[in-house]
Amino acid sequence: AAQTLDQIVSLCKRRGFIFPGSEIYGGLQGTFDYGPLGVELKNNLKRLWWQHNVYDRDDMEGLDSAILMNRWVWYYSGHEDTFVDPLVDCKLCKGRFRADKLQEASCLKHPKLHPGECEGELTEPRPFNMMFKTQVGPVPDPESFAYLRPETAQGIFINFKNVLDSTGRKLPFGVAQIGKAFRNEVTPRNFVFRTREFEQMEIEYFCRPGEDEAIHEAFIKDHLEWWIKVCGLSPDRLSLYEVPPHELAHYSKRTVDIMYRYPIGTEELEGIANRTDFDLGSHTRDQDKLQITAKVKKNEHSTERLTYFDQASNRHIVPYVIEPSAGVDRGVLAILCEAYDEERLDNGETRVVLRLKPALAPIKVAVLPLKKNEPQIVETAKRIKRMLQEAGEFRTVYDDTAGIGKLYRRQDEIGTPFCVTVDFDTIGRAEDNGLKDTVTVRDRDTMKQERVPIKELYNYIRERIMP
Numbered sequence: 001a002a003q004t005l006d007q008i009v010s011l012c013k014r015r016g017f018i019f020p021g022s023e024i025y026g027g028l029q030g031t032f033d034y035g036p037l038g039v040e041l042k043n044n045l046k047r048l049w050w051q052h053n054v055y056d057r058d059d060m061e062g063l064d065s066a067i068l069m070n071r072w073v074w075y076y077s078g079h080e081d082t083f084v085d086p087l088v089d090c091k092l093c094k095g096r097f098r099a100d101k102l103q104e105a106s107c108l109k110h111p112k113l114h115p116g117e118c119e120g121e122l123t124e125p126r127p128f129n130m131m132f133k134t135q136v137g138p139v140p141d142p143e144s145f146a147y148l149r150p151e152t153a154q155g156i157f158i159n160f161k162n163v164l165d166s167t168g169r170k171l172p173f174g175v176a177q178i179g180k181a182f183r184n185e186v187t188p189r190n191f192v193f194r195t196r197e198f199e200q201m202e203i204e205y206f207c208r209p210g211e212d213e214a215i216h217e218a219f220i221k222d223h224l225e226w227w228i229k230v231c232g233l234s235p236d237r238l239s240l241y242e243v244p245p246h247e248l249a250h251y252s253k254r255t256v257d258i259m260y261r262y263p264i265g266t267e268e269l270e271g272i273a274n275r276t277d278f279d280l281g282s283h284t285r286d287q288d289k290l291q292i293t294a295k296v297k298k299n300e301h302s303t304e305r306l307t308y309f310d311q312a313s314n315r316h317i318v319p320y321v322i323e324p325s326a327g328v329d330r331g332v333l334a335i336l337c338e339a340y341d342e343e344r345l346d347n348g349e350t351r352v353v354l355r356l357k358p359a360l361a362p363i364k365v366a367v368l369p370l371k372k373n374e375p376q377i378v379e380t381a382k383r384i385k386r387m388l389q390e391a392g393e394f395r396t397v398y399d400d401t402a403g404i405g406k407l408y409r410r411q412d413e414i415g416t417p418f419c420v421t422v423d424f425d426t427i428g429r430a431e432d433n434g435l436k437d438t439v440t441v442r443d444r445d446t447m448k449q450e451r452v453p454i455k456e457l458y459n460y461i462r463e464r465i466m467p
């Protein structure tokens, strides 16, 4: 695994995983752009998550709701008044910090010093709302604004009735969504760990009160296992954090965070909360006709009853919600940190290798000609590359821009699980040794090579990259 975040930052920039946002204009703090390899890795992560949480279950639906929503969503969700960070200013250096995360901050004028060590005095904390605002429509009227969503969750709650009515689901069932979220973080830091624009993979799982605790437990176990089995994170670097009562969000009955030991420290990767009936209870009309247990704002704007008719008890109930909420970017970062390895070879050299799970690797196969000035070898290699590419299932590349040793190193560094090499045996030019129409397949992790007939190549690779 990576020892420092710098190892990952530099690999990401060098090989095209992740770039600082708006770099040519001096950057925009808290934003990053995913490059040619980063977008593949991120898409693979999201696809595997969707596969596990939607396709592999019988009780889930998907959703893709709008980023811009009616302002009342954020009033009744509580974000307008509680989605705040305590902000302090340093009177000396004018640096701004989160009062609860002083250890993460360093002064702008005194970059080596933590604010506590800077001679400057800190102001009293004041609340700072982290939602970005944007104008809606052409008239700059102070009321015609919307927030960029700071979480994807609310889009699910406000569509509860739509999903229920259009699918005819019975409790318990869940709705999954992956999408962008925006938070005006006071101190975006640590590469893609804390940014102002990021992606979330969230589930709102609706159930009957009373079932909530067991379902909560099951998600904690299932998702922890998923990060290990599917994403390859080491159990030693993962832990569960039982959020203590005084740190719980106002809507939460219980929250357990899945923590990962990044090179920067052990930090939250995914939060799994029991939100009770707070969300549907907040956004429903007719609140006083329903037995809502959570403390909610009196809703005077909602036009829908967000309830479920329970045939067993013959009454309308407001479902409880279990919410697993994971950061895509924090997932990508954990996966990269975990997979990174600098391996000392017998010849004294060091090779950098990303030991990614094959299903996550941006490129699955690199087809390499042993000699680039042998037309028959080049032809055959290109034909094999097209054959794999046309099967349409995995990203395949062809590369002949360096000697074979260097080509292997390049693929190791970006985590390509298989390199296929076309040599003289493949084209039947060596002595008749029975190796005509076979290629070598080199395994990234062991560097072992196996001879595989071209006609079996597709299946050989396919079997090995399935999650």
Ligand code: ATP
Binding pocket: 183, 185, 192, 193, 194, 195, 196, 197, 198, 199, 200, 268, 269, 270, 271, 325, 326, 327, 328, 329, 330
């Ligand atoms: P933190 O305490 O680290 O700020 P949080 O508790 O505010 O995180 P949640 O509101 O629970 O985070 O959001 C759910 C998930 O979204 C987090 O587990 C994390 O993976 C991701 N996330 C939240 N804020 C950011 C951010 N600024 N940058 C990247 N990912 C984020």
